[in-house]
Amino acid sequence: MNNKLKLLLTTLGLSTIGTVIHAQEISLKGRISNTDAQQQTLTLSQVNGYKESIELAADGTFKATFPTLQPGLYRLEKVGELYLAPDYQLQVTVDKNGKKTFKGKGAAENQKLYTSRQSLGRFIPSSADGPLFKAYAMNVPDFLSQIDKYGAFVAKQTAGSSDDFFASTLKKEAAFATGLAIRSYRIYYGADSVKLANFYRFMDSSDRTAPNAPALLDSAYKSAHTKTFTSEERKLVDSLNYVMLQLDDVQSFNQSSAYRSLLDSWISDRVYKSGLLGSKGFENMQLAQIHIANTQLNDPTIGGHYRYQFSSAYLKLIKEDAEADKLYHDFMNNPANSTYHPKMEAIYNKRMAVRKGKPSPDFNFENIEGGQSKLSDLRGKYVYIDVWATWCGPCKMEIPHLIKLEKELHGKNITFVSLSLDDQKDKQKWKDYVAEKQLGGVQVISDKAFDTDFVQLYNINAIPRFILLDPEGNVVSPNANRPSDPKLREELLGLLQ
Secondary structure (H helix, E strand, O other), X not given: OHHHHHHXXXXXXXXXXXXXXXXXXXXXXXXEOOOOXXXXXXXXXXXXXXXXXXXXXXXXXXXXXXXOOOOEEEEEOOOEEEEEOOOOEEEEEEOOOOOEEEEOOOHHHHHHHHHHHHHHHHHOOOOEEOOEEHHHHOOHHHHHHHHHHHHHHHHHHHOOOOOHHHHHHHHHHHHHHHHHXXXXXXXXXXXXXXXXXXXXXXXXXXXXXXXXXXXXXXXXXHHOEOOOOOHHHHHHHHHHOOOOOOOOOHHHHHHOHHHHHHHHHHHHHHHHHOOOEOOOOEOOHHHHHHHHHHHHOOOHHHHHHHHHHHHHHXXXXXXXXXXXXXHHHHHHOOHHHHHHHHHHHHHHHHHHHOOOOOEOOOOEEEEOOOOEEEHHHHOOOEEEEEEEOOOOHHHHHHHHHHHHHHHHOOOOOEEEEEEEOOOHHHHHHHHHHHHHHOOOOEEEEOOOHHHOHHHHHOOOOOOOEEEEEOOOOEEEEOOOOOOOOHHHHHHHHHHOO
């Protein structure tokens, strides 16, 4: 089987890298059925951050030219993935069922890309068939055989192509797709989809602080799998994991979401397999991820991206100011991070603005009764803010503890506020949940989910998040303890004496 996968990688020609050149003018036009009459633009984007707006007419037609676009993979809103290259005169039509057809120069390449993507499910089926996902029910030889067949199919698609860069890109994409499939196969082999869904629901609703929680979760997870690998099968599948991933492939990093997904998975696996958590002195995922980026991602473009991604995420979460200061200064003192210095500085400045003792930003959000509630109107009492959403499982796990705490502190000088980050289109879902659970306190919903000013000023990029303010509206803690943490009760009782 190892030889088979080596043959696949050889067949896909991963060593072949086309020459990247600056594109001459590219023309892109088309028509999309079933567009939103209110939508006036489409976004053309690439994973490296490139974005361009294209005017969308009321009849679903669009047209644009790009004089300096680099050849490669792009994603056009409402259309999907496209390959664009110099001198293309590409026309794209999307029918009411979502099927795409192509005309003009570049049509052949985009048809091959589209066919390759659509055909993956024929070889590595991911749709549910009864209780089992087909791919996860396959035995190891059959699964790897299907991967070989998919690789051969894609290689045939690129045979005779006059565009070496396109052929290389399509072959790499097939390898990345199979790499992601192998990783999922390793994780979900033998999984019963119904029982696995029940397991995730159990995770969302259970109290993970309960003494028997680990045993219950372990039992629920094991019961969701109908079979497991033998030791030899496990070794074989493990040996194939990530063999198609090159850590310095900047070309793929700049254009391929599949490459980035595979690299994200590799980093997470490295954190756990290397024992960085706990035993190596790293108490959380972000610190371990930063270590991986610093020590194993040597390419400046790729390493710089991940150092910023992990460091900025952790800077938003750190509770201790001294630790935050050290992280920030370590990042800023590394010249290799200079590209990201302005972004990191902006995050740090926001953090400084809501440190303990600073006046809290205000909000004015719709409340559960349909009126408006201003945070500043609650001054005179301590305010404990729970930032949550109905789609957030960990958020909902904290709610029973919050209700208990509210009841215990009823009549004392504190107001509990629950700020939902549900989208406005899900407002009724939020109202129904509040009514069903009989949630108390001040219930409000953000006008722009995560994008509203109050949330952005607190650097909130993950929920649940809790904020504690004093009666003057100043920050006691911008990242307070959770209701399930006994330390919160002790802190509040001490403040309210």
